[in-house]
Amino acid sequence: MFLAGVISQEVNGVITGTAGADGTVEDAYIGARSCARTHFGSLAKVKSIVSVNGYVNGVPEFAESLKAINGASDLLMAVFGEAGRHVRAAIGVNGLPRNALVELQMVVGVEA
Secondary structure, eight states: OEEEEEEOEETTEEOBOOBTTTBOHHHHHHHHHHHHHHSOSOGGGEEEEEEEEEEEEBOTTOOOHHHHHHHHHHHHHHHHGGGGOOEEEEEEESOOGGGBSEEEEEEEEEOO
């Protein structure tokens, strides 16, 4: 399964902001966690998490994208154990759709 363009959301809508300006690394961590949590559907068919590419909307000086995307990686490891281990990239960008704080792309191995 390919998940592309999954942005940070909560019950009240998109988690927005810019890390290093009006958002913190903790806010981005929560945003990354929300991306990983809300877009799977049935977890029963997930066999493995193959890769995660995380993008953090941040100011040019924001150097904590790695810590922010840990929000997704930590959750995936907690839920799936060794099957949640994955390769990843954590990239700072200067804008995301709908002013989202975080966006994820994932490749997930699922049962047919």
